[in-house]
Amino acid sequence: MxxxxxxxxxxxxxxxxxxxxxxxxxxxxxxxxxxxxxxxxxxxxxxxxxxxxxxxxxxxxxxxxxxxxxxxxxxxxxxxxxxxxxxxxxxxxxxxxxxxxxxxxxxxxxxxxxxxxxxxxxxxxxxxxxxxxxxxxxxxxxxxxxxxxxxxxxxxxxxxxxxxxxxxxxxxxxxxxxxxxxxxHDKEERMIRYKNARLEFFGVPTFYTPYFDHPDPTVDKKSGFLGPSFGNSSFQGSYVDVPYFANFASNHDMTITPRLSTEQKLLLGIEHRILFEDGQILTRATGTRSDLQPDQGERLTNVFRGDIDQSARFDINDYFRAGWDLNRSTDKNYRRTFGFGDENRLTSRGFVEGFRGRNYLGANSFWYQTQRSGESDAEQVIALPTIDANYVSEPGVAGGYYTVDANVWNLTRLEGRDSKRASAITAWHLPYTSPMGDVYRFRIGVQSDIYWVDGHDPSNPDDVDPVEGDSFTVARAFPQVSLEWRYPWIGSVGESSQIIEPIAHAVLAPRFGQNDDIPNEDSVDFEFDDTNIFRPDRFTGRDLIDTGSRIDYGLQYTFVSPGGLFSQAFLGQSWRPVTEGVFAPESGLADNFSDYVGRVFLQPIPEFDLSYRFRADKDSLDLRRSEATLTAGVPAFRLSLTYLSVEGNEDFLEDDDSTGFPDREQIRLSVGSRLSTYWRGSIGATHDLVDDETRSVSASLYYQDECVLLGFNHTTEFTDNREVGNNSQFTFFLTLKHLGNVAGG
Missing domain, CATH: 2.60.450.10 (Lipopolysaccharide (LPS) transport protein A like domain)
Incomplete structure (x- = not known):
């Protein structure tokens, strides 16, 4: 060499x-x-x-x-x-x-x-x-x-x-x-230009263009047309989206997407993005002129319809940030009709909040728009504002610490009652673990509230816009002492471990009924279950308070094996000496002894998961609420089953559902399969067992390898949308590695 x-x-x-x-x-x-x-x-x-x-x-x-x-x-x-x-x-x-x-x-x-x-x-x-x-x-x-x-x-x-x-x-x-x-490749212009380009599948030409160009890989973004999307629906007919990307600066761009359809007029969509040194504003808006079928009245023609979603976030300093979310639609059915969402309620808000250590301070304003038929926007709550402050002290003597959770709000409606509230929950907490291993948590606290209410009828508290409303100023103080005890016992079964953990929770507090002069705005969705049985106050908010003394008790069992088996079960109940005027009859807490609440989770092998949560009547053991999810199988065949059953309100009337709610029982079944190395698919359906009606069906099929992703989805929802009736959607997408994607629906 x-x-x-x-x-x-x-x-x-x-x-x-x-x-x-x-x-x-x-x-x-x-x-x-x-x-x-x-x-x-x-x-x-x-x-x-x-x-x-x-x-x-x-x-x-x-x-x-x-x-x-x-x-x-x-x-x-x-x-x-x-x-x-x-x-x-x-x-x-x-x-x-x-x-x-x-x-x-x-x-x-x-x-x-x-x-x-x-x-x-x-x-x-x-x-x-x-x-x-x-x-x-x-x-x-x-x-x-x-x-x-x-x-x-x-x-x-x-x-x-x-x-x-x-x-x-x-x-x-x-x-x-x-x-x-x-x-x-022109390096100076940073552009790549193609002459007589052909896209072939399995050697067969499927797309040809005599000329096209795009920025080279050194360009982060550049103005130009993006890949089109295609679709079809009963309301719009066949349609095509042709997006154009406009780049104004490295921190500022917009995508303009006109939609041309065979059954409706031009729909225009805009996505605008701008970044600042300490924040960003992201906006999506769409609009068109089309027919409209309102909840009441005759069908309207050639009316403007659209929506907007805007999110803004700004960092004020190292501790505080501010922003807003704007979500509005011209009518209740616009998003569902044109495929832009299926929310039941649109929430807009503005906020300022700060974090420092374990403490928090935030001011929010909320504005809601209902998407449900039969509900009025004029009766939706407008919060101007709601202020929250949360303080957690450093641990002191014996590890005890203080917390202060304060709230001030001003709730108003365009039509209906107004409510102002100032509230504070001050508490001292003492955690302790004994030499024997049992765990104690002691808490003593007091909730102080003052309300200024206008347009409220105490005899009909669920009506937010009563015919005869009155004004009230109400104050209350509610002290409460609680002690929780847990004693986990750990034992071995061969190489496996099991934990038996008795739990007891005692609460000492004065007994008085709910004050009807105080409207219930934040504790409407109460549900007694295994997640809140040991909370000092089991309501979700502060308008209703969990008064009186009680004892909560339960037993939790956990089993873990080295082979991957994991199972856990819990059963609990609550007892209180006096029951008058605290909880509704259907809550499960109306009597001295509550209903039983529990959960079961079982995973004997990685291919099998079962979770079940329930509430059972204390006397008959009839199930008042059941939620079960089962997932089983291998990739070649995997089944998922979801079941929900909720007992309705005894006062429910078919012609006036404002007085309660009906029985609800439904099941969702889906089957998925990895058909081969590259193909996978699934089918599913949701069925209402009370009315014996299918609510939705869906099917999907996907192909994916190292260079292509192809997918098909079909969904039919049997809804009460007066505008389009049953809503069927078909979507597909094709993604070619490095080249981008084409999608439709």
Whole structure:
């Protein structure tokens, strides 16, 4: 083996590496994945030392040519160049490499060529038989690659694919590939242009365009059209979305999406994004003119319909932030009809909040818009404002600490009662673990409230807009002492562990009924279950208070094995000496002894999960509420079952459901399967067992491999939407790796 070490050869090594890297960047322009490789061109240090070896090195003094032959290897940093022959002409300053040329990049990309040539100043270059293997196994080939003006690189007869070739028949075309007669990368303009581009699936051309261009991988974003979306619905007919992306600045852009449909007029959607140094504002808005079927009255024609979602967040300093959320729609059915959402209520708010240590201070304002038929926006609560402050002290004597949770709100309605409240819950907590291992939590606290209420009827507290409302000023103070005790017993069963944990919770507090002069705004959705049985106050808010003394007790059992088996069960009940005027009859807490509440979770093997929560009548053990979720099976066949049963209010009337709620029982069944390595699908349905009606059905099918994702979804909802009746939607999407996606629905 011979080694050559002289000045010209050192320059040859560095320039040749730079040349091949530049041409690699040309090929990389076909895919975004190769962006790092393109960026590395400017980072190549021409002064970095290079190791050079070859079987033979000759220098022709007359011609001024240095020639290296046989197993030529040039290493510079982490780049390695291999070739059969490398020459450097000192007079013309041209570098050439031929015969099994390959360049290994630091990122793992490999460039192959039959022949490569480049001038010393990197302005002109040529590669024949170009092949590029990306780090993710994507491939690009071209017959020739030419570099001109130190700026433009052109690849002829380029072919790119990220798909793997069939191992048994590698001569077959891949699943998809992109071909072009010529691909030009303009580094100065940072653009890549294609001439006569064809997209092929299994070797069959499916899409052709004589010309298109896009920014190169060094461009973060640029104005231009995005991939279209297609769809069909009974209300809109067939439609197409053609989004246009407008880039105003690095921190400011907008996507404008017109929707053209066969049954309705033009719908325009806008997504606007702007970032600031300390915040951001994101806005989505849509609008059109179409027919409208209101809850009451005749169908309207050619009316403006639309919606807006806006979110803003700003950091004031290291501790405080502020912002708002704006969510509004012109009518209740707009979002469901046009496929923009199915919320039952839209919430808008503005806020300022601060965090410091374990303490919190926040001011919020809320504005609601109902999407439910039969409800009035005029009777929805408007909070202007609600202020919360939470303080937690440092641990003091014996580990005890103080908490203060204060709240002030002003609730108003366009039609109906108004309520102002100032409330504070001050408490002292003492946690303690005895030498025997039992755990105690002692708490003593007092809740103080004062209300100013206008337009409230105490005889009919559920009516927010009574015919005869009155004004009240009410104050109250509610002290409470509680002690929780847990004693976990841990034992072994072979290599498994089991924990038996009795739990008791005693509460001492004065007994008095709920004050009807205080409207219930924040404790409407009370549900007695295993999650709140041991809370000092089991209501969700402060308007209703859990008065009187009581004892809560329960038993929890946990079993864990090294093989993965995990199971847990809990059963609990509450007892109070006096019951008058505290909880509603259907709550499960109306009598001295409450209903039983519990949960069961079982996972004997990773392929089986069962969770069940319930509330059972204390006397008959009839189930008042049941929630069960079962998931079982292997990827080839996996079943999911969800069951919900809730006993209704005895006072419910079919023609006036404001006096209660009916029985509810439904089941949701879905089956999923990984049909093969690449295919998976699922089907599901929701059935109302009370009315014996199917509420929704759905089906999906997906294909995914290393270069493509294809999906189909179908959903039919049997709803009471007066505008469109039963709502059926079909969606599909196709994503090609590196090229983007096309979607529809």
């Amino acid at each position: 011979a080694e050559g070490r002289f000045q010209e050869t050192g320059r040859l090594r560095r320039r040749l590496l730079s040349m091949l890297l530049a041409l690699l960047a040309c090929g990389a322009g076909l895919v975004a994945q190769a962006a790092p490789a393109a960026a590395q061109l400017g980072d190549l240090d021409s002064d970095e030392p290079a190791a050079f070896t070859a079987d033979e090195v000759n220098y022709d003094d007359v011609l001024g040519v240095v020639t290296a032959r046989g197993n030529v290897e040039i290493t510079q940093g982490t780049r390695i160049l291999l070739a059969d022959t490398v020459t450097y002409n000192l007079k013309t300053e041209v570098v050439t490499a031929s015969g099994n040329v390959s360049l290994l990049e630091p990122g793992g990309e490999v460039v192959f060529a039959e022949y490569a040539e480049l001038t010393d100043d990197l302005a002109e270059g040529f590669i024949r038989g170009l092949r590029v293997l990306m780090i993710d196994d994507s491939r690009m080939v071209g017959t020739t690659a030419v570099r001109t003006e130190a700026n433009r690189t052109s690849v002829r007869n380029a072919v790119f694919t990220p798909c793997e070739l069939c191992r048994e028949h590698p001569e077959r075309a891949p699943l998809w590939q992109l071909k072009a007669d010529r691909v030009v």
